[in-house]
Amino acid sequence: MKKNILISSFDLGVGGVERSLIGLLQAIDYSKYDVDLMLFKHEGEFLSFLPPGPNLLGEVPQYSTFRKSIKETIEEGHYNIGISRILARTLSTMQGKLLKIDEPGYLNIQYGWEMAQAFLPKLHKEYDVAIGFLWPHHFIGRKVKAKKKIGWIHTDYSNIHVNKKLENRMWNQLNQIVAVSEDCSETFLNFFPNNREKTVVIENILSPIIVHEQAKSGEALEIEKSTGKTVIVTVGRLSHAKGIDRAIKACSELLTKGYDITWYVIGFGPLENELHKSINDLGLNQRFFLLGKKVNPYPYIKACDIYVQPSRYEGKAVTVREAQILEKPVVITNFPTARSQAQDEYDALITPDNVEGIVNGVQRLIDDLDLKGQLISNVSKSNYGNEKEIEKLYRLIGG
Numbered sequence: 081m082k083k084n085i086l087i088s089s090f091d092l093g094v095g096g097v098e099r100s101l102i103g104l105l106q107a108i109d110y111s112k113y114d115v116d117l118m119l120f121k122h123e124g125e126f127l128s129f130l131p132p133g134p135n136l137l138g139e140v141p142q143y144s145t146f147r148k149s150i151k152e153t154i155e156e157g158h159y160n161i162g163i164s165r166i167l168a169r170t171l172s173t174m175q176g177k178l179l180k181i182d183e184p185g186y187l188n189i190q191y192g193w194e195m196a197q198a199f200l201p202k203l204h205k206e207y208d209v210a211i212g213f214l215w216p217h218h219f220i221g222r223k224v225k226a227k228k229k230i231g232w233i234h235t236d237y238s239n240i241h242v243n244k245k246l247e248n249r250m251w252n253q254l255n256q257i258v259a260v261s262e263d264c265s266e267t268f269l270n271f272f273p274n275n276r277e278k279t280v281v282i283e284n285i286l287s288p289i290i291v292h293e294q295a296k297s298g299e300a301l302e303i304e305k306s307t308g309k310t311v312i313v314t315v316g317r318l319s320h321a322k323g324i325d326r327a328i329k330a331c332s333e334l335l336t337k338g339y340d341i342t343w344y345v346i347g348f349g350p351l352e353n354e355l356h357k358s359i360n361d362l363g364l365n366q367r368f369f370l371l372g373k374k375v376n377p378y379p380y381i382k383a384c385d386i387y388v389q390p391s392r393y394e395g396k397a398v399t400v401r402e403a404q405i406l407e408k409p410v411v412i413t414n415f416p417t418a419r420s421q422a423q424d425e426y427d428a429l430i431t432p433d434n435v436e437g438i439v440n441g442v443q444r445l446i447d448d449l450d451l452k453g454q455l456i457s458n459v460s461k462s463n464y465g466n467e468k469e470i471e472k473l474y475r476l477i478g479g
Contacts, residue, residue: 082114083477086203087134088220089117089213091147092124094348094373095317096284096398097234100260101213102129103285107470110134113477116205118219121147125375142200143219146192164195179241183320186240193218194246209477212254221253230256230476238267238416239321239393251275256476258282260396263417282472284398288465291405295378302371303344303383310341310446313384315377315399316391318349318370323390323413325351325358330390330438332362337439339446343368344384346377382406386445386452390438391415400428405464409455411441425451427459 087105092098108115110133117134120143130136145153145161150169154162168191176184193216202223210226212219217231231254251257251272257279259265265281305311312331316322324345331343345368352370359368374380377399381387387403389412400421403410410428412418414437422428429444431437445452 082112083208084206085113085115085477086205086207086210086220086224086226087115087117087213088211088224089119091119091121092126092130094125094375097214098124098126099398100234100284102126102131103287104213104470104473105134106131106287106290107285107467108133109470116207118143118203120144123147125373140201158199160199161196164199165192168192168195176241181241184241186242190216190242190246197222217250217254221250228256228477229254230258233257233259233264233268234395236264236267236393236395236416237271244271248272248274254278256280258473258476260284261417261420263420264395267416280472280476283466283469284396284401285467285469286398286401286405286464287467288405288463291378291402294376295382295406298376298379300344300380300383302369303380304342305383308340310339310385310442311383312341312343312386312388312442313346313380313403314343314388314390315346315381315402316389316397317347318345318351318355320351321391321393322347322349323392324355326392326413326435326438327388327390328355328358328362328364328368329435330442331364331368333435333439334442335364335367337443339443341367341442341446343388344380345370346372346374346380348373378402378406381408384408386411386442388438388442389413392433393417394421397421401464404428404459404462407456407460409445409452410459411438411445413437425455427455427462429455 089101115134116137118137122139145158150162150165169188171191172184172187207226209228210220210224212231220229257275259268259281260283262281265279269276314327318324334341381403387408387410389397389400393415394417400410400412404427412428412430413433414430418430424430429441431441
């Protein structure tokens with residue numbers, strides 16, 4: 081008899097987590113498992129990539145509010161949820177200022193879910209397994225009836241700020257915890273060591289065949305290539321975590337040193353206006369380009385000479401692996417989980433975690449053609465496909 085599984089997430093907008101969810105859904109053997117997919121909001125550019133296997137459940141109005149503004153939430157009549165989010169924002173902002181937290185957004189999300197619990201409905205269907213693919217996991221923890229509950233971790237806990245007591249209570253409601261890398265697992269367990277026995281690692285599932293196919297299926301129209309010019313590409317959300325502000329400063333320094341480069345960033349996010357201002361202030365309007373959302377970033381990665389990930393922290397940067405699959409020389413900053421992402425000077429350059437490190441890494445790959453060629457040779461010989469990671473999930477599910 082087939083196991084009955086629920087997988088939940090917020091939506092299928094453009095992002096690394098969402099791309100990873102599509103990879104997981106494409107890998108599942110639906111002859112063995114009945115899968116319901118609960119998306120809080122039926123929106124996002126990746127909706128068209130959903131395979132035919134999972135059954136997409138209808139939207140539940142209360143849960144769709146987590147992808148809407150507070151104003152929209154209140155206008156639609158969800159007054160209690162709207163007020164909860166106002167209180168959560170106020171509390172997280174105050175706490176962020178008091179503790180001098182760079183990014184109190186995680187606190188805001190955490191408090192918002194905690195305060196809204198009483199106003200969120202339960203799912204009536206019972207499952208063998210319920211999987212929460214995107215943090216936080218209050219939904220599967222408190223609103224779903226299942227014999228086994230599994231929650232995913234995609235981020236580096238050493239660089240986010242949450243209320244540890246509330247967070248521990250949430251994880252205690254789950255039977256298993258899945259981290260997307262060994263380092264991601266260890267940083268989580270440093271804060272919540274009582275969860276070690278139930279924490280496992282399952283990497284984001286990537287198919288090199290699909291990456292190569294999609295790289296051929298479109299054009300990077302905005303990228304202009306010319307002799308002697310180095311094209312750099314970064315893919316990531318325009319947020320503090322992804323370090324795009326550092327990339328802008330690195331670009332300016334490289335140009336000052338006489339390097340002929342153009343830098344293109346694929347992604348969107350809350351810092352867009354701030355980043356545009358920085359680009360303008362440094363006179364980089366013809367050198368550093370924010371290209372916004374791209375459903376298919378692979379033609380852009382394929383078109384670059386160097387791929388750079390300037391992040392402050394990552395759980396596992398899917399885009400780094402995709403760049404390696406496309407045989408690109410990669411520069412990544414030494415964020416806490418970087419060593420689980422690549423081997424320094426074998427399939428990437430891991431640089432000091434600052435602007436100067438990014439500058440030096442790019443500079444080395446432009447100046448040292450032998451090193452650049454060796455990195456390309458090494459990634460071209462490596463097998464980055466990991467479709468068999470799905471077997472680990474099958475073992476967790478049982479049967």
